[in-house]
Amino acid sequence: MVRIKICGVTTPEAARGAAEAGADAVGLNFYPQSPRFVSPQQAAGIVRALPAFIAPVGVFVGMQLRQVCAVAFQLGLRGVQTYDEQPPDDNTFPFAHVPAFRVKDRAGLDHVRRFVDTARALNREPSAVLIDSHVPGQMGGTGHVAPWNLLKGFDVGVPIILAGGLTPENVAEAIAVVRPWGVDVASGVESSPGVKDPDKVARFVKNVRTGSESVFT
């Protein structure tokens, strides 16, 4: 089964809608420049609205680990998605750590491998890595597709979450090519930046489920 994170939910209704559609996780974006930004206060309301067993994951760009952990503890996040060049000094924190990488070529994948190897040597293996597209000047939520063909057979010993430009229309093909452990979507299920479209979310989840059935069974 391919896990699904609907990233950048901005309201309790959108979070509940994603969960009811069958998503496994929702992303709460704490990057102030994102159209999907939520304050910790808004995020608290969203987390409270989630049904049991649906994981809230925080997206943190350029924030000190201490601050990331404080927000994650305060809100009861299950996972933290970060954007760092190096593994954190400490990850004894009780959240799944998902470093995100913006990849455009083989050198980008080599960087992911080095990051995971370094983290493993320090006994700080990430829970998964998120592979996104690389768009100069943008950290995420770009709607641009990642290099699927490069990712064929890519194995760093931790689960791969595929992100970048996924939509209800292309996600089954992405799964067939990359065979990821999980998929992540932000703009591909929106009617406008930061506003999730319930119909697109439902179709995305349905197409992940049918696409993964035909690939993994």
Ligand SMILES: O=C(O)c1ccccc1NCC(=O)[C@H](O)[C@H](O)COP(=O)(O)O
């Ligand atoms: O979504 C954002 O605005 C964003 C901004 C800065 C850093 C990360 C961001 N999103 C993180 C995600 O995990 C997105 O789901 C991922 O980048 C894919 O986005 P999209 O191509 O729009 O599906």
